Amino acid sequence: xxxxxxxxxxxxxxxxxxxxxxxxxxxxxxxxxxxxxxxxxxxxxxxxxxxxxxxxxxxxxxxxxxxxxxxxx
Numbered sequence: 725x726x727x728x729x730x731x732x733x734x735x736x737x738x739x740x741x742x743x744x745x746x747x748x749x750x751x752x753x754x755x756x757x758x759x760x761x762x763x764x765x766x767x768x769x770x771x772x773x774x775x776x777x778x779x780x781x782x783x784x785x786x787x788x789x790x791x792x793x794x795x796x797x
Contacts, residue, residue, distance in 0.1 A: 730755075 732740070744754045775781060 732762050740751055740754060747754060748758075
């Protein structure tokens with residue numbers, strides 16, 4: 725496992741320490757989990773943006789879709 729170093733404001737370190745105490749985890753565990761979740765969210769967001777920018781993906785008109793859904797009963 726690779727070790728990295730990061731500089732954080734004192735207020736963030738205080739919050740990190742508080743979270744680590746409440747979770748009964750080390751600072752490293754809390755940071756590792758936070759980075760993993762951030763990267764998962766980043767990956768999901770990247771896929772969403774990629775799909776939004778895809779010119780071959782059809783764009784739906786919300787008002788038309790709403791009308792069709794409401795009229796289908």
